[in-house]
């Protein structure tokens with residue numbers, strides 16, 4: 001067990017305050033019991049019934065990875081319509097960092113929705129929007145003067161970061177990286193690396209997007225390429241200088257730890273070297289912290305691990321506890337370079353989403369969820385490494401804080417093994433643990449638990465994962 005002063009909370013069995021008298025990190029009156037419990041097969045009959053209705057009603061391009069239909073969720077548990085309690089190791093793709101239906105989010109939303117739901121900030125503004133921007137300016141890396149603008153989705157934030165960077169620099173070219181994921185709109189599809197399922201058949205894509213090699217220590221080692229961070233940065237910079245030209249480049253957009261591309265943690269020194277080259281060449285360094293932000297990796301933002309201060313930072317997902325909100329935050333002189341009316345949108349910074357964000361941000365700060373993310377890593381990483389030591393199908397264990405992954409390979413090689421990753425994930429699902437896969441080759445199993453998950457629930461989910469991995473061992 002962990003030392004008492006560093007341990008994660010033990011999962012209360014209900015949403016009541018913990019025995020210490022401290023307010024529960026979980027929930028409201030609807031809080032599900034924080035224990036995995038299966039009462040039907042997965043998916044159960046009511047979920048299957050809804051899946052059949054989905055097939056007749058929802059466009060088939062909108063896939064579902066684990067078709068259990070949700071009735072409620074809270075803390076580290078998702079309850080389906082059949083009454084199954086599943087351990088949530090996905091947080092709706094890194095969104096519910098504060099847990100589902102977190103009290104401060106619920107309270108903020110309830111209060112706001114009873115007063116007004118929309119006016120459009122560009123028409124008649126409101127305080128919540130300003131407060132979220134103030135919080136972002138205060139919390140994002142760097143103590144320079146900042147400004148923020150709010151949008152609805154991560155992709156929209158990335159689009160706007162590019163608009164702002166182009167406007168501020170007067171340059172066109174945008175550099176993204178191998179394995180990058182930035183969204184599904186036309187511009188962000190162009191920036192996203194992986195073809196299937198994100199891009200295939202959806203072109204032509206936006207122009208002036210260029211791709212540079214990423215630092216991917218596991219695969220760089222396998223390829224005999226220099227894994228040293230500064231050397232990997234030099235490789236990327238050489239590509240940019242020769243194929244784009246520093247003087248044509250408006251911005252370099254990078255996820256400090258890549259998300260959908262495989263939870264790729266670049267080698268130490270890669271990000272600082274890249275940021276320094278940007279500074280020296282008048283290129284804006286844009287950190288896409290849509291998946292890594294809001295305490296997920298053990299600091300509020302992943303850039304902080306290496307002291308990198310981005311010119312612009314995009315956030316979404318964990319910002320608002322599940323309500324749609326996204327932001328671009330950056331240097332005041334860059335953000336304010338855009339003419340009045342040049343940024344916005346009907347719903348951007350919706351008042352209900354802003355109320356949720358203020359609740360989520362307060363929760364992250366007051367409950368030190370960055371510390372909680374580090375402790376999740378302290379519990380999970382040794383277990384994953386132990387599992388890797390005994391199982392040659394795990395080629396790499398990586399990640400930071402509560403953003404962790406195992407990369408599945410053909411045993412004894414570094415060849416990606418997508419089917420085995422899918423098998424492990426499906427076995428977890430059958431046992432009531434929500435796991436996700438990712439990666440350019442779909443062979444990475446990723447863990448993104450809510451940061452309020454109790455230690456026993458986390459360990460239970462990890463032991464199900466370990467059993468699923470071991471079931472694939474030959475003999």
Ligand SMILES: Cc1ncc(COP(=O)(O)O)c(C=O)c1O
Pocket residue numbers: 093153154155156158181182183184255259260288289290291292316317
């Ligand atoms: C790093 C990153 N950028 C951008 C996006 C796009 O966000 P959204 O799905 O909200 O448009 C995502 C979503 O997964 C992401 O992980």
